[in-house]
Amino acid sequence: EAGVAQSPRYKIIEKRQSVAFWCNPISGHATLYWYQQILGQGPKLLIQFQNNGVVDDSQLPKDRFSAERLKGVDSTLKIQPAKLEDSAVYLCASSLVTNTEAFFGQGTRLTVV
Amino acid sequence: AQSVTQLDSQVPVFEEAPVELRCNYSSSVSVYLFWYVQYPNQGLQLLLKYLSGSTLVESINGFEAEFNKSQTSFHLRKPSVHISDTAEYFCAVSETGGFKTIFGAGTRLFVKA
Numbered sequence A: 001e002a003g004v005a006q007s008p009r010y011k012i013i014e015k016r017q018s019v020a021f022w023c024n025p026i027s028g029h030a031t032l033y034w035y036q037q038i039l040g041q042g043p044k045l046l047i048q049f050q051n052n053g054v055v056d057d058s059q060l061p062k063d064r065f066s067a068e069r070l071k072g073v074d075s076t077l078k079i080q081p082a083k084l085e086d087s088a089v090y091l092c093a094s095s096l097v098t099n100t101e102a103f104f105g106q107g108t109r110l111t112v113v
Numbered sequence B: 001a002q003s004v005t006q007l008d009s010q011v012p013v014f015e016e017a018p019v020e021l022r023c024n025y026s027s028s029v030s031v032y033l034f035w036y037v038q039y040p041n042q043g044l045q046l047l048l049k050y051l052s053g054s055t056l057v058e059s060i061n062g063f064e065a066e067f068n069k070s071q072t073s074f075h076l077r078k079p080s081v082h083i084s085d086t087a088e089y090f091c092a093v094s095e096t097g098g099f100k101t102i103f104g105a106g107t108r109l110f111v112k113a
Helices: none
Strands: A005-007 A010-013 A019-024 A031-037 A044-050 A053-056 A065-069 A075-079 A088-095 A108-112 B003-006 B010-014 B019-021 B023-026 B031-038 B044-050 B056-058 B064-068 B073-078 B087-095 B101-103 B107-112
Touching: A005 A088, A010 A019, A019 A088, A019 A108, A031 A075, A044 A065, A044 A075, A044 B101, A075 A088, B003 B087, B003 B101, B010 B019, B019 B107, B023 B031, B023 B087, B031 B064, B031 B073, B044 B056, B044 B064, B044 B073, B073 B087
Parallel strands: A010 A108, B010 B107
Antiparallel strands: A005 A019, A019 A075, A031 A044, A031 A088, A044 A053, A065 A075, A088 A108, B003 B023, B019 B073, B023 B073, B031 B044, B031 B087, B056 B064, B064 B073, B087 B101, B087 B107
16 A cells, blocks of 8 residues: 655745645545644644545644645645745645544655745 | 643663653543654654553554553553664544544654663
C-alpha cells in the first residue's frame, strides 16, 4: 500500500512570495489533514477535510493560507504572501476513519528568508 | 476542548535502561489516545493507540502504554531501550465522536551508548 505522498520535500522562499504544497493521501482515505510543525513543537492542525468538504479550519490563517481538496483526493496548501514565522514543516496526513490512526507523509520543510 | 501535556521535553537515557515518557490529557468526554514517533527528517508514525478495551496497549518494538482514566494519563514505557529508539515521541488525544486530534509538544528521547 502506497503511503501519503507530499511534494516538494524542501522549499526556500523570500518573505512576501507565494508557495504551494501538494499532498496525495492513501487511496480510499476520506479524511485529510494539514498540520504545521514549528521546530521544537508538536504538530498543529491547520485544516481538516472530510472528502472534499472542510471539517475544521479554525487555526488556518485565512488571510494568507488557503487549501483545497479536489474531487476528495489530492490536496494543495498555499501560502500567499509568506512571512518569516511561516518557516516550519508542513505535514499532510490521511485516515480511513476520522480521528483514529492517521498516516503521515514525510512533510515539506519551508524556510522563509 | 481537549488538551495534551507532555511533561518532559527531553529524556536522555543509557542504552538498555528503562524509560518512561509521560503524557497527561484533559477532556470532559471519553477519548482515544495515541503515541506517534518521529525520526529525523521523517513524518510521524503511529507507535500505539488506545481506542477501547484493555487499558494496556503494546507496540511491536517493545513499547507499551497504559490508559489511566482516573489520572488522565497515557504514559509510554519501554523496559530496555536501544540506540535506534532515539527519536521524538508525540502523545495525541481525540474525543470519541469528535473531529479533532490534538498533539502534545513532544518528548525527545536520546539514547546514549
